[in-house]
Amino acid sequence: MQQTLANAATLTEELKTTTRTLNALMAGNVSKIAANLEPTTRHLNSVSEKLDQIDYATTIASVNQTLTQLQQFTTELNNSIKPTLNALNSSNSTLGLLLRDRQLYDNLNNTATAADSLLNNLREHPKRYVHFSIFGKKDK
Numbered sequence: 001m002q003q004t005l006a007n008a009a010t011l012t013e014e015l016k017t018t019t020r021t022l023n024a025l026m027a028g029n030v031s032k033i034a035a036n037l038e039p040t041t042r043h044l045n046s047v048s049e050k051l052d053q054i055d056y057a058t059t060i061a062s063v064n065q066t067l068t069q070l071q072q073f074t075t076e077l078n079n080s081i082k083p084t085l086n087a088l089n090s091s092n093s094t095l096g097l098l099l100r101d102r103q104l105y106d107n108l109n110n111t112a113t114a115a116d117s118l119l120n121n122l123r124e125h126p127k128r129y130v131h132f133s134i135f136g137k138k139d140k
Contacts, residue, residue, distance in 0.1 A: 087093040091100060098104065122129055 087095050088099060090096040
């Protein structure tokens with residue numbers, strides 16, 4: 001019984017200390033908190049008034065219309081690209097043949113290499129290919 005009374009007395013002292021600390025905090029901070037609440041409340045009221053002025057139905061209708069137009073544009077774009085994609089994938093079209101014919105690729109590559117070699121040779125030895133005289137042929 002004495003132990004319980006001692007615990008109760010300790011608990012009471014701790015509650016008094018806690019109450020004093022809490023009262024000191026409340027006395028100093030409540031006025032600051034209240035001072036900060038007033039501008040915050042005014043700001044929230046201003047935001048709330050602006051939100052009340054928004055015409056959500058019109059905005060959502062406009063967004064829906066834009067999305068519908070975008071979907072139509074995408075469909076039209078897909079429909080216009082399909083023939084080109086089909087031509088690229090077909091082995092009967094010129095584009096399809098150019099993309100898929102390895103022999104044609106090799107021949108074009110060899111032709112480009114030969115043309116490059118010819119142009120280099122022409123640049124290095126122009127007299128082999130071009131004979132030009134303003135006054136006519138020279139007698140030897």
